[in-house]
Amino acid sequence: MKRLAALVLVFAMVFVLALGGLASANPTKLTLWTFIHQHARFYQVMTEKWNELNPDRQVELEATVLPYDDMHNKLQIALQSGVGAPDMCDVEISRFPNFLQGVPQLMVLNDAFAPYVDDIVPSRLGIYSKDGNMYGAPTHVGATVAFYYVDILEDAGVDYRDIKTWDDFAEAGRKLKAVHPDKYMGIAETSAGWTITAMLAQQGSDLVSSDDQPQIDTPEMLRAVTVLQNMVAEGIITTCPDGQPDTEGGKGFLDQGNVAGVIMPQWFMSRYLDEIPSMNGKVAIAPVPVFEEGMPRSLGLGGTGTVVTLTASDQDLASAWLAYAKLSEEGNRMIWEDLGFDPCNTALWTETAMTHNPDNAYNQYFLNNVFDVLNEVKDEIVMIRSSSISPTINNYVTTVMLNELFEDMLDPAEVLEDAQYNIESQIF
Amino acid sequence: MMRKSVAFLYNQKVAPYVFVLPFVLTFLIFFIYPVITTVQMSFQDILPGMVNNVGFKNYERLLGDRIFRTAVSNSILYTLWTLLLLIPFPLVFACMLNSRSMIARGFFKTSLFLPVVTSVVVAGTIFRLMFGEVNGSLMNTIRMFFGLGPIKWLRVRETGFAAMVLMACWRWTGVNMLYFLSGLKGVPPEMYESAEIDGANAWQKFRHISVPLVKPTIIYVLTISIYAGLAMFTESYMLWAGNNSPKNIGLTIVGYLYRQGWEQNRMGYASAVGLVLLVVAMAINLVQLRLTGVLGRERD
Numbered sequence: 161m162k163r164l165a166a167l168v169l170v171f172a173m174v175f176v177l178a179l180g181g182l183a184s185a186n187p188t189k190l191t192l193w194t195f196i197h198q199h200a201r202f203y204q205v206m207t208e209k210w211n212e213l214n215p216d217r218q219v220e221l222e223a224t225v226l227p228y229d230d231m232h233n234k235l236q237i238a239l240q241s242g243v244g245a246p247d248m249c250d251v252e253i254s255r256f257p258n259f260l261q262g263v264p265q266l267m268v269l270n271d272a273f274a275p276y277v278d279d280i281v282p283s284r285l286g287i288y289s290k291d292g293n294m295y296g297a298p299t300h301v302g303a304t305v306a307f308y309y310v311d312i313l314e315d316a317g318v319d320y321r322d323i324k325t326w327d328d329f330a331e332a333g334r335k336l337k338a339v340h341p342d343k344y345m346g347i348a349e350t351s352a353g354w355t356i357t358a359m360l361a362q363q364g365s366d367l368v369s370s371d372d373q374p375q376i377d378t379p380e381m382l383r384a385v386t387v388l389q390n391m392v393a394e395g396i397i398t399t400c401p402d403g404q405p406d407t408e409g410g411k412g413f414l415d416q417g418n419v420a421g422v423i424m425p426q427w428f429m430s431r432y433l434d435e436i437p438s439m440n441g442k443v444a445i446a447p448v449p450v451f452e453e454g455m456p457r458s459l460g461l462g463g464t465g466t467v468v469t470l471t472a473s474d475q476d477l478a479s480a481w482l483a484y485a486k487l488s489e490e491g492n493r494m495i496w497e498d499l500g501f502d503p504c505n506t507a508l509w510t511e512t513a514m515t516h517n518p519d520n521a522y523n524q525y526f527l528n529n530v531f532d533v534l535n536e537v538k539d540e541i542v543m544i545r546s547s548s549i550s551p552t553i554n555n556y557v558t559t560v561m562l563n564e565l566f567e568d569m570l571d572p573a574e575v576l577e578d579a580q581y582n583i584e585s586q587i588f
Numbered sequence: 589m590m591r592k593s594v595a596f597l598y599n600q601k602v603a604p605y606v607f608v609l610p611f612v613l614t615f616l617i618f619f620i621y622p623v624i625t626t627v628q629m630s631f632q633d634i635l636p637g638m639v640n641n642v643g644f645k646n647y648e649r650l651l652g653d654r655i656f657r658t659a660v661s662n663s664i665l666y667t668l669w670t671l672l673l674l675i676p677f678p679l680v681f682a683c684m685l686n687s688r689s690m691i692a693r694g695f696f697k698t699s700l701f702l703p704v705v706t707s708v709v710v711a712g713t714i715f716r717l718m719f720g721e722v723n724g725s726l727m728n729t730i731r732m733f734f735g736l737g738p739i740k741w742l743r744v745r746e747t748g749f750a751a752m753v754l755m756a757c758w759r760w761t762g763v764n765m766l767y768f769l770s771g772l773k774g775v776p777p778e779m780y781e782s783a784e785i786d787g788a789n790a791w792q793k794f795r796h797i798s799v800p801l802v803k804p805t806i807i808y809v810l811t812i813s814i815y816a817g818l819a820m821f822t823e824s825y826m827l828w829a830g831n832n833s834p835k836n837i838g839l840t841i842v843g844y845l846y847r848q849g850w851e852q853n854r855m856g857y858a859s860a861v862g863l864v865l866l867v868v869a870m871a872i873n874l875v876q877l878r879l880t881g882v883l884g885r886e887r888d
């Protein structure tokens with residue numbers, strides 16, 4: 161009897177252990193925070209693909225979408241205190257420098273990225289790096305382009321393809337005003353610096369100097385804001401609700417058909433498709449106007465670096481999954497097909513089966529193919545500098561400086577001098 | 589042994605300490621400890637894995653920081669406006685609701701108190717839409733009804749600030765009124781009756797009976813209003829859908845603390861901002877309490 165009981169117990173034990181062994185083959189749960197719901201969808205798609213390829217390293221992804229400010233603030237506190245951070249997190253480029261300060265509480269991803277880095281635009285990896293270590297996986301190049309509302313430009317007798325310089329842009333605006341007095345050629349942003357940054361890059365300048373100092377009070381900046389302010393004064397361009405196109409107010413303003421030209425990074429295409437339905441079939445994409453022909457016509461703007469935190473439960477798996485999801489050729493393909501972004505693997509830009517796929521929703525929405533434009537400006541795409549002082553500069557420029565310039569119409573030279581002083585007084 | 593511990597529980601000398609222990613512990617852990625670490629942090633540069641002592645550098649920076657000055661002046665101005673509007677009006681409303689000749693008292697009491705229990709997130713969103721810059725927003729519709737053009741309410745300093753003060757009034761009138769009402773309930777009705785016999789009118793009763801007798805309540809409301817005004821953050825955050833109002837017209841001291849500490853990763857500097865707020869609020873309230881005679885009364 162005793163023997164029987166012992167036997168039963170042994171069986172039970174083996175059974176339990178076997179079950180435990182089976183359980184370990186179950187998917188590993190990885191948590192990820194993001195602030196854009198389209199990204200969460202994309203990560204789930206990539207998880208399915210990963211699980212097909214890696215039956216022994218199954219991943220169960222738990223992606224949480226949080227509001228932009230909340231997510232970054234929570235992550236910052238979690239990393240500072242060492243508790244509560246997710247395994248992975250999307251970090252927006254303007255907040256990224258904060259997370260590189262001190263000893264970054266993020267995984268160095270050099271090894272995980274090694275199989276893919278040769279295909280990826282190096283500068284996009286560079287903006288999420290510190291001392292030669294890569295901490296973030298980029299999403300897109302973010303090449304800046306011009307989106308033109310062709311119908312109203314045609315009414316005014318303007319061919320968008322002829323707009324090469326800012327003078328052409330202003331002239332087109334004057335013609336537009338003559339036909340449609342209530343429409344505008346463009347938007348003077350007051351809560352974002354897309355156009356300003358593009359105009360600086362054309363002149364070889366940037367908000368940050370090469371030795372990490374703010375450079376606001378410069379001749380290049382003065383030239384840029386003067387051109388814009390003159391257009392605002394003339395009524396050719398205007399400020400918009402919420403201060404920039406990529407906001408609820410801004411997208412609503414565009415949806416009403418008020419604006420003929422929008423200077424935005426390429427990823428703004430996805431906002432057109434999702435949130436500006438009335439412009440379907442009316443918008444064409446072209447290179448950004450420049451001050452003088454021959455200047456670089458595009459620069460990479462915006463972006464999200466996805467990081468693996470030092471507190472991640474399974475760092476190796478998280479890094480490997482992340483590298484596959486965002487840097488592999490498969491991942492880059494999905495970044496265009498699903499998200500509508502210009503992938504960092506620029507070799508794909510010339511693969512016409514992907515770029516000119518007639519079934520693609522983005523290709524159907526716009527009048528011309530975005531990759532024709534991207535390939536035209538490919539070698540001119542400048543990259544902006546990102547440094548630990550960038551968040552401070554961006555904050556001042558987009559809350560105070562641009563409002564003083566385009567809402568209050570104050571003298572540009574004085575505004576820039578003030579801005580330089582105030583930003584310096586906040587930098588340590 | 590057993591008996592001893594039971595005896596300890598019934599010991600009249602020890603029991604009071606046991607009862608106040610939860611409060612003392614909470615106070616020490618959640619108030620005193622953070623204050624001490626904040627003081628310590630304000631002399632440091634804090635980054636993950638790197639903490640340096642920098643002496644008074646954070647405070648020196650603060651002196652030259654013009655945006656901090658904007659935040660301080662905004663907070664003080666906001667406090668002054670809330671004091672000007674949120675003490676006299678609720679007091680008058682409370683007297684009206686206390687008067688027996690008032691009709692529908694329950695209705696007015698409830699409707700004035702309703703905003704207090706409304707989520708400030710919802711309220712901020714509604715106010716933001718009301719003061720929107722598009723032609724169809726409520727305030728612009730009203731302006732256009734009077735033949736005036738639409739304006740960008742939340743982008744102009746004066747109107748943006750007015751919207752913020754209005755929101756505060758909408759939100760807090762009911763609470764202050766309730767404080768005053770409870771103060772007025774303690775005033776014996778005989779005093780009003782005898783004043784009426786002597787021929788006092790409504791104003792005289794208000795001025796010579798209600799106000800002097802609810803003075804302790806007024807001082808209490810004044811004290812908490814000064815603190816609440818200086819520490820205001822949520823209203824501004826919700827009205828502008830974030831901490832970054834155009835030209836910092838809605839930036840408060842706490843908003844600046846939040847911006848530096850959380851948005852720009854400078855916990856040490858933010859600690860210095862917080863301590864300056866503590867010192868300012870403390871100083872104003874001590875002076876105020878001294879002037880109104882609450883402090884130093886024992887010596888009189």
